Amino acid sequence: MRSKTFWLLLAMVVASLALVAAGCGGDDEGDDAAGTGTGATTDEGGTEAAEQVITVNWGTEPPSLDPGLASDTTSANILLNIMDPLVKLDDDLNSVPYAAESVETSEDGKTVTYTLRDGLKWTNGDPVTAEDFEYSWKRTVSPELGADYAYQFYGIVGAQEYNGCDPKKDKCAALADKMAVNAVDDKTLEVKLTTPQPWFVQQSAHHSFLAVHKPTVDKFGDKWTEAENIVTNGAFTLERWEHSSAIDIVKDPDWRDADTVKLTRVNGRMIEDGTTAVQAFEADEVDALLTLPPDETARLKETAEYAQYGALGTYYYGVNVDNIPDVKQRRAMALAIPRQSIIDNIAQADQIPATGFTPEGMPGYEAINPDSPWLPPEGDLEQAKELMGEVASPKENITLYINDSPGHREIAVGVQAAWKELGIDSTIKQQEFQQYLEFLGPPPNKDVDSYRLGWIGDFVDAINFLELWTCESGNNSTNYCNKDYDALIEKARQTEDNDARYEIYGQAEEILFGEDGDMPVLPIYYYTYQGLERESIKDSFELNLLDQVDLTKVVVTE
Amino acid sequence: MLKFIVRRVFWTIPVLLVVIFLTFIMMRQIGGNPFRQSERAVPEAVQRNLEAKFHVNDPWYQQYAYYVKGVFTFDLGPSLVVRGRDVNDIVKTHFPKSIELGVYAFLFALVLGVPLGMIAALRHNTWVDYSAMFVSNVFHAVPSFLVATLLIYFVALKAGWVPTSGWTSWEHKILPSIALGFGPMALFARLVRGTMLETLQQDYVRTARAKGLRYRRVVGLHVLRNSLIPVVTAAGPLLGFIITGSFVIELIFNIPGIGQNYVDSISNRDYSVVMGLTVLLSVIVILANLVVDILYGILDPRTRDARS
Numbered sequence: 001m002r003s004k005t006f007w008l009l010l011a012m013v014v015a016s017l018a019l020v021a022a023g024c025g026g027d028d029e030g031d032d033a034a035g036t037g038t039g040a041t042t043d044e045g046g047t048e049a050a051e052q053v054i055t056v057n058w059g060t061e062p063p064s065l066d067p068g069l070a071s072d073t074t075s076a077n078i079l080l081n082i083m084d085p086l087v088k089l090d091d092d093l094n095s096v097p098y099a100a101e102s103v104e105t106s107e108d109g110k111t112v113t114y115t116l117r118d119g120l121k122w123t124n125g126d127p128v129t130a131e132d133f134e135y136s137w138k139r140t141v142s143p144e145l146g147a148d149y150a151y152q153f154y155g156i157v158g159a160q161e162y163n164g165c166d167p168k169k170d171k172c173a174a175l176a177d178k179m180a181v182n183a184v185d186d187k188t189l190e191v192k193l194t195t196p197q198p199w200f201v202q203q204s205a206h207h208s209f210l211a212v213h214k215p216t217v218d219k220f221g222d223k224w225t226e227a228e229n230i231v232t233n234g235a236f237t238l239e240r241w242e243h244s245s246a247i248d249i250v251k252d253p254d255w256r257d258a259d260t261v262k263l264t265r266v267n268g269r270m271i272e273d274g275t276t277a278v279q280a281f282e283a284d285e286v287d288a289l290l291t292l293p294p295d296e297t298a299r300l301k302e303t304a305e306y307a308q309y310g311a312l313g314t315y316y317y318g319v320n321v322d323n324i325p326d327v328k329q330r331r332a333m334a335l336a337i338p339r340q341s342i343i344d345n346i347a348q349a350d351q352i353p354a355t356g357f358t359p360e361g362m363p364g365y366e367a368i369n370p371d372s373p374w375l376p377p378e379g380d381l382e383q384a385k386e387l388m389g390e391v392a393s394p395k396e397n398i399t400l401y402i403n404d405s406p407g408h409r410e411i412a413v414g415v416q417a418a419w420k421e422l423g424i425d426s427t428i429k430q431q432e433f434q435q436y437l438e439f440l441g442p443p444p445n446k447d448v449d450s451y452r453l454g455w456i457g458d459f460v461d462a463i464n465f466l467e468l469w470t471c472e473s474g475n476n477s478t479n480y481c482n483k484d485y486d487a488l489i490e491k492a493r494q495t496e497d498n499d500a501r502y503e504i505y506g507q508a509e510e511i512l513f514g515e516d517g518d519m520p521v522l523p524i525y526y527y528t529y530q531g532l533e534r535e536s537i538k539d540s541f542e543l544n545l546l547d548q549v550d551l552t553k554v555v556v557t558e
Numbered sequence: 559m560l561k562f563i564v565r566r567v568f569w570t571i572p573v574l575l576v577v578i579f580l581t582f583i584m585m586r587q588i589g590g591n592p593f594r595q596s597e598r599a600v601p602e603a604v605q606r607n608l609e610a611k612f613h614v615n616d617p618w619y620q621q622y623a624y625y626v627k628g629v630f631t632f633d634l635g636p637s638l639v640v641r642g643r644d645v646n647d648i649v650k651t652h653f654p655k656s657i658e659l660g661v662y663a664f665l666f667a668l669v670l671g672v673p674l675g676m677i678a679a680l681r682h683n684t685w686v687d688y689s690a691m692f693v694s695n696v697f698h699a700v701p702s703f704l705v706a707t708l709l710i711y712f713v714a715l716k717a718g719w720v721p722t723s724g725w726t727s728w729e730h731k732i733l734p735s736i737a738l739g740f741g742p743m744a745l746f747a748r749l750v751r752g753t754m755l756e757t758l759q760q761d762y763v764r765t766a767r768a769k770g771l772r773y774r775r776v777v778g779l780h781v782l783r784n785s786l787i788p789v790v791t792a793a794g795p796l797l798g799f800i801i802t803g804s805f806v807i808e809l810i811f812n813i814p815g816i817g818q819n820y821v822d823s824i825s826n827r828d829y830s831v832v833m834g835l836t837v838l839l840s841v842i843v844i845l846a847n848l849v850v851d852i853l854y855g856i857l858d859p860r861t862r863d864a865r866s
Binding site: 164243455474 | 594597608641
């Protein structure tokens with residue numbers, strides 16, 4: 001051929017090979033994720049580094065730092081570190097008084113009294129009083145604010161009525177007074193509940209129960225949470241917040257327990273793209289990641305910086321019991337799913353196969369978990385086929401709805417294959433998230449036979465999970481309605497003694513998943529959280545079951 | 559020329575009204591609930607209060623009027639999802655960064671692409687020409703996000719010359735501008751090369767050389783100016799590409815521009831943000847096309863008399 005053409009072709013071939021090599025060449029480097037960072041390998045009790053500064057990737061811009069309005073984990077994480085909650089959860093998830101000196105519940109379980117410590121201060125010098133908490137809780141419940149988490153306060157007398165007031169029609173201020181949260185004096189906050197709620201104190205560790213500084217809110221309105229305006233009362237203060245870019249918090253030297261806080265500064269990035277976040281970590285620009293992109297999990301698990309935590313969440317498939325009315329078919333569908341295999345090969349984050357709906361880590365798990373015969377971790381195809389054979393008129397063509405986030409389709413395909421063995425032809429229908437939520441209702445669209453959802457706990461009591469399956473629950477898209485189940489949940493709400501209550505939860509789980517279980521849902525696994533943490537902070541940087549990190553406990557070691 | 563400009567500016571108004579209307583219809587058609595961002599259902603009372611607060615349940619013509627008024631009074635309203643932030647705030651904080659990225663990418667494309675095309679045309683049918691065109695074709699075909707990821711991996715991570723992501727210091731701004739500018743650079747190179755080749759064949763070039771003018775002057779003054787016309791023509795729609803292409807680049811490089819806000823607001827059904835940003839982008843595109851048309855008129859006198 002002519003020499004020009006030859007050289008041209010050669011150039012193209014070389015360039016193409018170079019591109020291919022670039023694409024594949026990254027693998028060997030993958031094991032070496034450790035940068036020099038702020039220190040080398042340590043064992044427990046390593047010496048403290050001179051510079052106690054870390055950079056955390058929060059993964060997204062916090063939508064709001066207003067405790068009344070924040071409803072996501074990023075905002076919660078930052079809020080719980082810059083504000084002083086009344087109570088905090090310890091490592092075993094028991095509530096310990098924090099800003100409160102003591103918490104007392106009355107004999108009948110319906111009155112909770114918080115006594116604040118002495119010397120609590122806002123960053124502008126004002127004292128933190130019980131009135132601050134009364135104001136804040138009523139503000140969160142106020143209809144004008146339109147807070148998502150107002151429902152967490154519904155256990156308080158008058159709260160639901162106040163929240164349900166229509167500001168256009170009625171005078172809501174009167175209802176605010178009737179809400180039973182009262183600052184008896186500067187240090188004492190008295191709360192009256194509609195029924196005994198043994199988990200209430202622990203629930204008040206949630207960020208929506210934090211106090212806000214009234215003069216600041218009044219002065220700046222919507223903008224009170226900007227870094228130049230905000231007034232806080234926690235271990236750290238908000239120094240800088242550049243939206244969608246960075247959020248930096250620094251230690252408050254005047255905080256009541258400032259001596260116990262080692263970190264001087266926590267810089268925050270908001271890198272949303274998973275791959276970019278991992279690259280930032282590997283380039284030593286970030287010291288902690290709180291999530292990992294699913295496609296890199298397999299490689300990152302081998303690194304020293306990999307960290308994994310249990311999560312209070314359950315991944316499940318719901319079944320429309322109106323469309324698949326035969327409980328034997330639902331049980332067969334549950335039996336057929338090879339949970340452990342899905343976890344090992346598809347999800348790959350060491351999740352725990354679900355044997356009930358309430359996840360592991362929940363207090364009382366031993367008593368609550370039904371260890372369902374229909375949810376064997378390995379799946380039991382033989383028994384499932386047998387059971388399927390007993391179904392009088394099985395529904396053999398079903399739809400399986402999933403939303404469009406990464407990972408769901410792969411799991412759905414695995415489940416689809418398992419159900420195929422039973423003679424069930426499932427069609428996977430994937431939808432964009434918002435449309436998906438609309439489709440599920442409740443009541444769910446008639447076309448929905450089964451669907452995928454997850455439930456993450458707000459607070460650490462199983463009622464949070466089990467009340468989903470009551471008839472009136474706004475999160476029950478299965479059309480499942482069992483009066484006995486509802487009665488049991490009501491009874492649990494009234495039961496103060498923890499152990500007795502866990503027994504009742506266990507009975508509720510039996511109704512759903514026991515030998516005679518109704519199986520309106522097919523739990524798949526309990527979530528885990530995965531991240532990367534630089535070795536210098538690995539020991540002290542911990543995520544609890546609610547995906548929260550307590551920055552007052554983090555130390556950078558040498 | 560003035561009449562031409564005035565008329566074009568005047569026509570912007572009906573175009574914007576149509577844009578607002580179409581955006582409004584489309585956002586409503588896809589359904590969804592701006593007040594529900596997680597799998598947790600919103601309590602009825604809360605839903606009702608929020609809908610009232612943000613006019614979401616008013617009759618459609620009222621909502622449309624509300625948006626139109628907002629656009630023409632430059633008050634684009636509050637965000638439905640990011641409570642406490644106004645659309646105006648979002649635009650003021652994030653839009654300049656997107657513009658900056660777009661401008662740098664455009665400059666990169668221009669500064670590298672035009673000379674590349676010129677050299678290719680002047681050394682037509684030599685290895686210089688072939689390799690320049692090969693490089694152009696490759697970079698036109700390869701998507702910008704792939705270029706971005708490769709650049710981060712090799713230049714930022716492995717070589718450590720620049721940071722991997724962010725948009726604070728000048729070092730941060732290099733890679734994203736290159737990644738976004740590669741595609742347009744290739745386009746410019748090919749356009750310039752094509753037009754120059756054509757122009758070089760023209761009679762007037764031959765005349766100029768016959769007159770004894772130095773080749774460099776002929777090329778620099780006459781040929782180049784005429785070859786830039788298609789570049790200017792392409793620049794208009796290219797601006798649209800750079801703006802939309804920048805969303806992906808912004809995501810990958812963690813640049814706090816409006817791209818991320820825009821994409822998120824659609825998924826979140828943040829109606830006011832979507833409306834505000836769509837209108838803003840429409841105005842930008844319309845303005846860009848207007849500027850291009852004016853420039854075109856300046857560069858090419860043949861079209862001047864045909865207008866006004």
